[in-house]
Amino acid sequence: MSATAGSVRPVRPANWGQRAAWWLVSLIVVAAFWSVRIKWSALLDFPGQSAKYLRALFVPPAWHKAGEAFSSMILSVQMAWFGTVLGIVVSFPLSFLAARPLAPLGVRLPLRGLFAIIRAVPEVVTAILILSVTGLTPFTGALALAIGSIGTLGKWGYEAFEAAESGPLEAIRTSGGGMVALLRWGVWPSSAPEVLSFWLYRFEINVRASAILGLIGAGGIGKMLQDNVQFRNWDVVGMLLLVVIIVTMAIDQISGAVRVRLVSGRWELPLVRRLASGGAPRRKGLSPEATPPG
Amino acid sequence: MIPVDGSGQRPTARPSRPDHRLRTGIVIVLVMAITVWSARGIDVDPAAILANWPNAVGNLVQLFQPDYSFFPQTLPALVETLQMAVIATAVGSALSLPLAFGASRAANPNLTVLRVVRFVMNLVRSVPDILYAAILVAIVGVGALAGILALVLFNIGIIVKLVSEALDGQDLGAQEAALAAGGSWFGANRMSLLPQILPSFASQVLYTFELNIRASTVIGLVGAGGLGLLIDNVRNYFLYHYLSLIIVEILVLVVLLEGFSSWLRKKLL
Amino acid sequence: SQNAASGTNGSASASASAAACVGTSDPAAAAPTKLTLALVPSGDATKLVESVKPLASALSSRLGIPVEGVVTADYQAAVEAIGSNQAQIGMLPSLQMSQACDKYGAVPALQTLRQGKSTYAAQMFTNNPDKYCSDTPKPGANGMLYCNGTESGNGPAGLDSITKVKGAKVAMLSAASPAGYIFPVAALKAKGVSVGDVTPVKVTANDASVLAVYKGDAEVGFSYWDARTVVKKDNPDVGNKVVVFALTDEVPNDGMSITGKMSAQWQDKVKNAMLDYAGTPDGVKTLTAIYQITGMKPADVEALGQTQAAARSIGLG
């Protein structure tokens, strides 16, 4: 083969910036490993110790606690659900107001600051602030989760809104639509699936986060976990773990199905799906191309 | 005014409007029902908020007055938190990258492996971080190691989920091209999918780093070191002006990371 | 900490010194229609939930209004709850009684008695007696092993041995726990050993501390005297495997605080109801089940302040 035209081969660019960044990151990681005060030797008996504790947890779990565990888990799920719903109701309009094309800087920045502050405050601290208002109740836990959700959902929301396709926005502007039209028909349709799946994901996080709030007396599975870990009732902890896993995975399946439904318009249970169809993964090339009309 | 001239047009039948009202109604009723059920379960009491909101104000006022002179005393804990977060993020993301490929329908042709990886990942994700910390403290003892291990498990759960979703959303044309050129699945994934998901991987890693800094406040509760332990001490003595300094420190880290993350995304995309 | 409670109108008898805080009351406060009793467990919280029910109903029948018991594992949560009148009665350790009084004017009303004492010693124990005992461990009255002269339960005792704790894994409670942290750490400090010199194993309750040592998670543990009895039921050999080797200075007993946002009459009413109940055989039985309490007496505010003083001596508060 020979060159057919006078186009010259370029020299390989050095890309110093990228190389420097990699060195910097590696350096930070190495420095962290080197400086942290850890007895790495403890890792040596990690396998043996893990086996021991796994046995203590699950061989057998404390079956007689199953009922109690389930009812505390239900309370946790209720806390998480209510917290998530409240978080959505508050964060949804706020994240519209924090998105770049939709609100002026003077509104946007304070809101983004608020989201960042909420994310910086530990859940326990939030919970204790709320506790002075609502007392030592699961409601306090739900409110703490709601506030936590506002921080993350608010951020995810405005990021999704900012990523909305610009074409429809322009089309709406050119046909004389106002602000409401822009939000309802320009921003929302293109970001809806993403935002909805954030909601579901946050619900999942809240179910797990409710474990922390058990500490301060908000009740739920977290409290039971806390008590039993304290007293090293490992078989009870094992039972609780089973319950937590079963319930979260059930929620995961349901929310996965909802997500598939939202994106593809079909109902499917993610775990079951593959068994039923068994087809090859979706491949752009293999599906018939859209038929041009005419 | 009617914009149709009707002349010489092929008559096309107007479709009737599909009725989604029932479906929408069911969804709304269902969501409301679950919410009401939850509200009853947790004894929602809005009246208490109206009556008692001033109670929180006093503490909030104190929280808004950070005592910067406390900063030197927070440094060791801050550094320990950062160390834990850096190590956990590095180890977690290194482990999650191959796992994410294993958990992605698009990248993993082996259904059995796919199902096993996904199941294990679901397991890993469903355990609360504080529980990881508690059990690991029992296994390897108290301190940063237990914290790091807990964070690593926590990180793997998140990164694998988000990155494998990103993988599933990729256009698979390039992967097909690589396979059609005789590449193995490994080679095809490495060359075609990896470059495509790097930006989203990078931003997930930064997001997890932020989460790790925040999570250290939780795992500190069970004695896993870092800012969490410090927070526990100052709040038990109601040193809110110290607590708020720690919060400010976390806030600065969160904001820095967010800025860096969006800068990096812009650069990589 | 400063006195944040003097704002309430009326007979605010703000304390002259922080050590003698006696709390406030609010004569304008309406009579409560419902009371919440917050308990911070120093024992197994799951059991506490059951054992607190008779106490709540006894108080309820004496006061004529519903009383609800709520358990929180978090000291700060309990104090904040009382401070904001979310809980009106708190069963709190000595330090938190002082804190609730200083911060929110909650009245330190009663102190508990255990075997007639209103103080107790914090103990240090180990699963490695050879290292910490200078004499052969011998069984005390309850059949469990003690060394270095600690079987009487009266502190201080055996404190010469505690320098050996340096470098060991030590099970301890949160920094706000008098027996599980403040007094033992203060004792160590007096002997020149700082918390930084040991590897702390954090637990949140006294019997968990015993169990951590019993199960080998830590070599030494701190708790009140003698928390081993609580776990003996489930682990009969705890008395042989875990040996007490040192006692700190006496710690003021925990007690009952009453919110400052209540009229003095009601505060008295609540206090008397509790005292009254603690005097009945039923009451003794219930209280023993909760905290091994054998009786109640009016609080000694001066004595309560000793915990705060100890905390300050190790740089806390």
Place this chain on the structure above:
Amino acid sequence: MTRTGADIRIRHVGVTYPNGFTALRDVSLDIPAGQMVGIVGLSGAGKSTLVRTINGLVPITSGTITLGDHELRPAGQRQMASRELRQLRSSVGMVFQSFNLVKRTSVLNNVMMGRLYHNPAWRVLLAAWSKDDVELAMQALERVEIVSKAYEKAASLSGGQQQRVAIARTLTQQPRVILADEPVASLDPPTSHVVMRDLQRICSDLGITVLVNLHFLDLARRYCERLVGLRAGEVIFDGPVADASESVFEEIYGRSLSAEDVLDSGVRL
């Protein structure tokens, strides 16, 4: 309902973008109501900029544009109120190269975008369109022969169908002017013809003024009455299609046309 086209008078219009790039220089055009004008030019010549000035999407920096009763003036001079701008925009329909449909909603809702200006916020929010508006939309869909898809998702249509929905959207606006910015650039040849014919018919049937940017010269010659040639922001040809000689095109494109600038079908079948 006015269904007559509007005159467009463009007088000495210049556009300089904020970055200092001058995209239009002293452009003057008089377009009488009901004319179909093709605008051709190299990539970057200023075609898009020109049509976008007409509905105020790109602010002009000198000169004036008059559209019916509305006058657009350069920044610095008295601007029209945002309400008037919206009114002006509602009387100018725009067809985009990339359709700009809201993919995840129904065809009908997309067409309804043309009625946004005339509907109160609550109707827009709830998609509670009035009967008259729905009728208008249906008629527009009938005109582009796609009414049977009214309740399908826009995403499920082929490219040509989507462009026709976009045209229906502008028709529902009952505009006096239609601006089309390369409406066929992403369509296959047969569909391109369908779309151009639709525009031509709308122009002649309804008397709406149509301005269309085109890449393919043959399409411009076949469907437009008048041709405007732009080069580097200046009008270098303006006249009936018939007058556009080879030398004119050479001037517009800066080189002689080779056989390959149109899809060669000298080899006719």
Place this chain on the structure above:
Amino acid sequence: MTRTGADIRIRHVGVTYPNGFTALRDVSLDIPAGQMVGIVGLSGAGKSTLVRTINGLVPITSGTITLGDHELRPAGQRQMASRELRQLRSSVGMVFQSFNLVKRTSVLNNVMMGRLYHNPAWRVLLAAWSKDDVELAMQALERVEIVSKAYEKAASLSGGQQQRVAIARTLTQQPRVILADEPVASLDPPTSHVVMRDLQRICSDLGITVLVNLHFLDLARRYCERLVGLRAGEVIFDGPVADASESVFEEIYGRSLSAEDVLDSGVRL
């Protein structure tokens, strides 16, 4: 370097997709090494299916396909080992309609996909290509006249340039057969000609067998030696381009060709 084309023998091949749809019926073709064959047919006729069976991307359900020494057999019969399949694929280059490049990596890395089969896993993992391979890739890029872009990101190239990178990728494979599935469908007219001419030149210079699916009839007639017409999965025409009369096309397309099935340029400039 073997640089000779391979014969392709397709014998009574049928393809039925898992959903029961039969896309090919009893197709038999003999394609000698070094021939350039155009495949035309309506959308859905089975053009893509046909070329994809040849490198095993679509498994056949009956008949056999022989390519050099390799024989592809229907599912159920003895399959070739995955190693042999990869070897076969490495000797068959494929050019896709949508290019299938990895947008976020360099042009060179994209071209290197053609060497995946010949490289061990560690080289693939680290993208540590041997000098010889880089030389090969550079030569391929030179051949399509785009070597100066070797270190640019693929995303920064125009459509035509991207398609040329895709061709360079297949060339780097040193294939004996090139399969091109509508390689010009998304390109503008001038670029289409460039790409088709490239394929034609590769075919005649290097003696590689080329199969190309086409939408535009005129392109097929202009660049191919031989034409295969498909309809509903069956071969209904197979012969030299010159023999493809109007009536043959009417049979393939099921109707007479109107002037609009090619981009009309009767109005020549």
